[in-house]
Amino acid sequence: MGDHVRSLVLTDADLEQYAAEHAAGERPGLRPYGMERLEDLGHRLRSVPMRAGGRLVEALEHRTGRRFGRALRAAPVARDSDLVLAVLEQWAWAPGVLARVPRSPYWRLPLVSVVCWAAEDLRTRPERERRRVRALLARSDLVGYWSRNQTETYVAHGIEPDRLVPLTFGVETAFFDGDPDRERDIEVLSVGVDRGRDYATLAAAMRGSTVQVQVLSRPANLAGLDLPPNVRAIGTVPQREYAALLRRARVVVVATHDLAYPTGQTVALEAAAAGAAVVVTWTQAMSEYFSDGETALMPPVGDPLALRGSVERLVADDGLRRRLGHAGREHVLRGHDSARMWDELDRALVERELRR
Known part of the structure; x- marks a missing residue:
């Protein structure tokens, strides 16, 4: 060579x-x-x-x-x-x-x-x-x-x-590095502009919930959706600010469609590296990146009730959230x-x- x-x-x-x-x-x-x-x-x-x-x-x-x-x-x-x-x-x-x-x-x-x-x-x-x-x-x-x-x-x-x-x-783990045990002031953050994002299921899941969700995405990704009052679109931000938001989020949720490629893996891995607990839709492609119940919670595709249950479970159970945050972060550092x-x-x- x-x-x-x-x-x-x-x-x-x-x-x-x-x-x-x-x-x-x-x-x-x-x-x-x-x-x-x-x-x-x-x-x-x-x-x-x-x-x-x-x-x-x-x-x-x-x-x-x-x-x-x-x-x-x-x-x-x-x-x-x-x-x-x-x-x-x-x-x-x-x-x-x-x-x-x-x-x-x-x-x-x-x-x-x-x-x-x-x-x-x-x-x-x-x-x-x-x-x-x-x-x-x-x-x-x-x-x-x-x-x-x-x-x-x-x-x-x-x-x-x-x-x-x-x-x-x-992902570049040093840039997104975060402590799962730190105090976090964003209850739930959802991120992504990929065509595979399923914001319709996210909106349906969170309707009527008391959980507060911030959505970091382009307006085009949310066009035509009736977002419930507890789901707030915040547009897009530069990467440095995005990394800071991941470190502030207790839970990061990535709801996706079932596509051939692992849509949403970038955000999910960066969120895990930042110490957030991750909820990401289970698909065959995504199963190569996370394990349900071990490194993330992975509800089925297009299931608002299951998605809501996963999000609310992590918001309510601080011990589980921290455990998944640590496990997810170590998983990314070791393998991704x-x-x-x-x-x-x-x-x-x-x-x-x-x-x-």
Whole structure:
């Protein structure tokens, strides 16, 4: 293995800006998703700044959902890179296409795609969109994803098992560190903007309850819902303030739909790291992250009575809340720190001979 592997990173963040925001205390890690761990493993992470690509490019990207402007601007960097790391599927499309264009800077450049929604799209989207997802995955030399239950879906759609690597999603535990025994002044906090959030079940569960719930989300996620008086929407906040809210919350509830991927795992893990007791909907994907009654309470999908019972039980039982808070925090520290996720990815790159 050489001293460095030159890895071109395409993701939603500008690496240098992200590092500057981290230095100011506004981001949990030096790189998005804690990928600075790859630098410890011999990767030289490289990228190009995020910037507008002109009206035509912006219009085409918005219309197609395919981000290609940044990949084109990164062509000089790609020319002397060893691989492309695309984190989230919208960033994998352009390098995947260009890798098959002779004389392109991306020609035959290994593409490593870390995807989130692809398995769910393969299960539920119209055939035209499924073809697009299959093409994206087929062009990727390695596909990482965040729960093992998705493997069967990918294989059923023709993706070879030796190109699939389930990753253990992790969070930056130092940034979200909290003491389960500290005094907390927020009774219940619910967080999330993912399309998998089930705020309708949360609203139904809390209607008529005396428990006070604050919901940290975008207005679009709550559109059309009649929230009861004890459920208050507080919008969104910067990450530093979000981490502080997790440390103030006695209980963090993450109500979700049943999707192929573990929707809500980021918030649930960050809340557990911060010492809050977690209530998260049980799904097959989420069962890889928490154990019902041991590290969280996990009511069934779409069951307001069960969700309400779990929340009210933790609010009323301080001993149980603290026990779950300690167990959940230790569970995240042992098994779901972000470094583990990138260790697993790098090990897969070595095993598949995709890096020096």
